[in-house]
Amino acid sequence: MSIWARSPPIYSGRLLIWSPRLPSTHDVVSQNFCEIPLGTVCVTDLQFKGRGRSKNVWESPPGCVMFSFTLEMEDGRKLPLLQYVVSLAITEAIKDVCRMQGLPELDVRIKWPNDLYLNGLKVGGILCTSTYRSKKFHVCAGVGLNLDNEKPTTCLNAALKEMISDSGQIKREDLVAAFFNKFENLFEVFSGQGFQALEELYYQTWLHSGQKVVIEEKNNGCVVNIAVIIQGLTPSGYLLATDEENKEFELHPDGNSFDFFKGLVRRKLE
Template identity: 75%
Template sequence: MPFTSFLRSLSPQNPLSSPSLRKLLHPPKKPCSLSLPLSASVFQCKRKLGRKFEFGLLCSLAMDSQSTSLLVLCGKSSAEIEFAKSLKANNTLKLPDNGEVSILLHPEIEKPEEEPFQMDLFMSSLSTNTFGRFLIWSPQLPSTHDVVSHNFCELPIGTVCVADVQLKGRGRSKNKWESPRGCLLFSFTLQMEDGRTVPLLQYVVSLAITEAIKSICDSKGLPHLDVKIKWPNDLYLNGLKVGGILCTSTYKSRKFNVSAGIGLNVDNEKPTTCLNAVLRELSSVAYQFRREDILAAFFNKFETFFSLFINQVGRELLSKKIMRAKWWKM
């Protein structure tokens, strides 16, 4: 069966009746106790602590701030680290609607072991040449997708933006939802030249996620989690939704600038289930899925798949692999 026909066979009879993306409710935020904007508060922290910033205090300030987003930049190689310094020095990164941004470099963090997202752990597990090597992390953002798409031309291809909490996550049909802690929330950039294949990219992303989870299970000696792809862009586990994927693109200079966003419920059982809840049911081992492990494994898989996808012969081989993947049907 041709790949496109296979995809059509998975679509609901009436796409308009398909359920919208399930919203993940974010716990009520504490009243803001700051009398200064985040940028001013960060400056005061630096005066008190010297060259480095105490991480717990920074996260607290960022989570309480309603108007400013804290972005921490991290690179895998010296070239990416120098690029991060340039972005900060030139105050290059912007948010839609002129939202205020405070930028820090990862080496400026006082206690990196207290990071909610362990950037060093992620980088040490990453083995790619392009994807994931430049990282933007934030404790809270309106949308990771907005960060990479709004700054696309200022960032190296393969840049990833990760947030612990997302307030206005983007979905299909302009749906928006809040995502609490415990979810892997990230968006990354890539470029494509063949517009005919851009709509199929979401299936490559879906396959890379499921294969990443499988590879972690294999390496840790864990039972496989039955994560399945649901047409057109959802991830299901034991019949319940645990993730979603969104790919958007713009056309410029004969190339499609693509922003791919993924949300995966790793450690939050509500409102449906999560990877670690199912893992606890299947195994008594102490290991729990970590966002850093999944993200690194995803990019390690995705880079291989994407190199096949942009090649005609490789795309045919990859299409067969996608067709053999586990698909969830209503």
């Protein structure tokens, strides 16, 4: 394992830990949070115990962008919204890299709550975990993104290959650097003004505005289907939806995010 430092790690990404093979970058930074400088990022070429939501295993072969980093937060009310800031930073970073290299823009979208999709197929995911200590939340944020593996679904560079005839490709190091440039700016806005200041940009990037969803409600032993339309996010970061009578519902994921619309837990907003 090698360590490279460019300058004091005041912001995320200033200190980089790299290894060709790790069980999980997330475990490295979370298990050593108090021993490494705040803002440290861990990058690997291959993970063999990658982590996803709900204890899912994330396949992480060579050809993926895989990194995790540390930060601190004091406001627990904002903590659930951090994964949306990370998701937004990676989609904006992809746009920046394509723009700077003269490549066609890839329309990578956010599938709530923490997946990244391209052309209807999953290409990445976000994982944020935290512990509370000394009146602060110690947060570990991780990003996994398929850059070069065309199977079993698709990847960013395969999509570019279909769009242009030359060999233009996104490089991992360019994408990681662009991510932290974006994340620093977005996190500063998020910390000072809250997620509302980023909502418009977020809604331009996610998949769900105006999406129709059927949720199930148990009533006196019977299951009733209710059709709702997703309107946005609630202040707590869950999905805000309305039915045909404009009654508002807060929708919570239940289990695997691949299937989250089938397992939504809902709460009527009074």
